[in-house]
Amino acid sequence: MRLCVLGLGYIGLPTALLLSQKHQVVGVDINQKIVNTLNSGKLPFNEPGLDELLTRAHGNFSAAQKVVEADVFIIAVPTPLEGSMKIADLKYVRSAAEMISLHLKDDNLVILESTVPPGTSERLVIPILRRSGLKTFYFSHCPERAIPGNTIFEIVNNDRIIGGIDKTSNERTKAIYASFVKGNIYLTDAKTAEFVKLMENTFRDVNIALANEFAQIAEESNVDVWAAIELANKHPRVKILKPGPGVGGHCIAIDPWFLTENSTKFKIIPIARQINDSMPNNVLLLVRKLLKELKEPTIAVLGVAYKGDIGDARETPAMKFIKLAENEGFVVKVHDPYVKEFDYKILGAEDAVKDSDCIILITDHNVFKEIDPVKMAKLVRKKNLVDTRNILDHEKWRKAGFTVEVLGKISH
Ligand code: SAJ
Numbered sequence: 001m002r003l004c005v006l007g008l009g010y011i012g013l014p015t016a017l018l019l020s021q022k023h024q025v026v027g028v029d030i031n032q033k034i035v036n037t038l039n040s041g042k043l044p045f046n047e048p049g050l051d052e053l054l055t056r057a058h059g060n061f062s063a064a065q066k067v068v069e070a071d072v073f074i075i076a077v078p079t080p081l082e083g084s085m086k087i088a089d090l091k092y093v094r095s096a097a098e099m100i101s102l103h104l105k106d107d108n109l110v111i112l113e114s115t116v117p118p119g120t121s122e123r124l125v126i127p128i129l130r131r132s133g134l135k136t137f138y139f140s141h142c143p144e145r146a147i148p149g150n151t152i153f154e155i156v157n158n159d160r161i162i163g164g165i166d167k168t169s170n171e172r173t174k175a176i177y178a179s180f181v182k183g184n185i186y187l188t189d190a191k192t193a194e195f196v197k198l199m200e201n202t203f204r205d206v207n208i209a210l211a212n213e214f215a216q217i218a219e220e221s222n223v224d225v226w227a228a229i230e231l232a233n234k235h236p237r238v239k240i241l242k243p244g245p246g247v248g249g250h251c252i253a254i255d256p257w258f259l260t261e262n263s264t265k266f267k268i269i270p271i272a273r274q275i276n277d278s279m280p281n282n283v284l285l286l287v288r289k290l291l292k293e294l295k296e297p298t299i300a301v302l303g304v305a306y307k308g309d310i311g312d313a314r315e316t317p318a319m320k321f322i323k324l325a326e327n328e329g330f331v332v333k334v335h336d337p338y339v340k341e342f343d344y345k346i347l348g349a350e351d352a353v354k355d356s357d358c359i360i361l362i363t364d365h366n367v368f369k370e371i372d373p374v375k376m377a378k379l380v381r382k383k384n385l386v387d388t389r390n391i392l393d394h395e396k397w398r399k400a401g402f403t404v405e406v407l408g409k410i411s412h
Pocket of ligand 1: 115144145146147148200204208242243244245246247248249250252306307308
């Protein structure tokens with residue numbers, strides 16, 4: 001079978017490479033750099049297991065900037081948020097569908113993996129494909145569900161939802177995914193599949209917001225929220241998530257808005273978004289508490305990736321925190337061992353911490369646990385630490401002379 005995968009990002013590329021183990025696959029991306037990098041046998045980004053897949057793809061995979069004829073087309077392009085309006089920007093989905101419509105042949109199958117607002121397949125994508133003039137093409141929405149940092153394992157092992165426009169679309173899509181998915185595959189219609197995907201990410205966002213609200217109430221009540229959550233989670237039906245400096249990434253902070261954009265019936269979803277978006281402000285309160293009236297302080301931010309052990313800084317809550325801190329007149333220095341591209345210069349750990357008045361841990365990278373507080377104490381100007389993820393050994397830092405504030409925890 002010949003497949004054409006549109007969008008070679010963190011879902012499209014692993015999917016294309018998994019498919020190329022059994023089929024002929026052309027991966028299409030508008031970014032020439034990505035296409036050239038792949039065609040020279042290199043990866044445009046890292047993800048565990050991706051290099052092995054590329055090596056194993058042999059002659060079955062190639063990258064191109066233009067759509068080619070195929071039996072099956074998979075759309076895995078980004079669906080960003082029109083920031084201030086809180087609605088989906090579907091320009092990449094629209095243009096992918098337009099490009100496919102020019103190459104569509106009888107009996108072709110088109111699969112949409114990108115996350116979209118409910119009804120997008122029926123109202124936008126299928127009408128564009130119909131412009132090809134064909135009566136018999138097949139279509140399904142098969143939303144991706146894999147977590148960055150463990151994408152390939154999850155693409156292979158997670159259950160999948162397929163929402164086809166008819167029985168044949170469902171069966172043909174299932175046959176394709178069954179060639180590399182070990183999880184169960186469930187069949188439904190396109191709009192339900194769109195809704196399911198959005199509910200999953202909204203569920204996580206709302207639950208993180210609840211953990212963040214618990215953290216703030218706990219601070220006010222002089223309770224250690226981390227200890228309290230651990231105990232509450234001993235209940236067989238309770239699983240509270242972790243508080244933190246906010247929610248980042250290109251999914252959880254965005255997708256809940258796709259659910260609300262055509263609705264008048266929502267209440268909790270925007271409130272949860274607001275709580276998570278306000279967490280950088282709460283981190284700043286902890287920093288102010290430590291710095292008091294210090295004039296022109298310098299602060300060191302540890303971690304700008306949106307979550308631990310990855311190099312992805314998209315929608316990171318670190319950005320809002322840094323901007324708020326700059327607006328207070330703070331000088332901000334930044335360190336992250338994994339992030340390569342960021343609006344601020346990324347320094348080595350020691351350079352970032354040197355002569356700073358407060359260290360603020362934003363991202364839960366495991367390597368930060370190895371930092372020696374005694375060494376840090378010699379570098380800094382003032383010994384202050386804010387741990388927004390509760391991952392450091394606070395006793396060790398206090399012994400080295402640091403005053404420590406932990407998000408969601410009473411200070412000592
Ligand atoms: N976070 C917390 N507390 C927690 C868990 C996460 O503050 O207890 C924060 C993280 O630090 C991060 C953000 O939330 O800033 C999101 O991280 P995440 O690990 O929850 O999720 P993503 O955005 O990396 O991936 C999510 C996943 N969705 C769900 O778990 C429901 C993934 O399965 C999806 O495929 C992905 O979105 C997507 O592409 O939609």
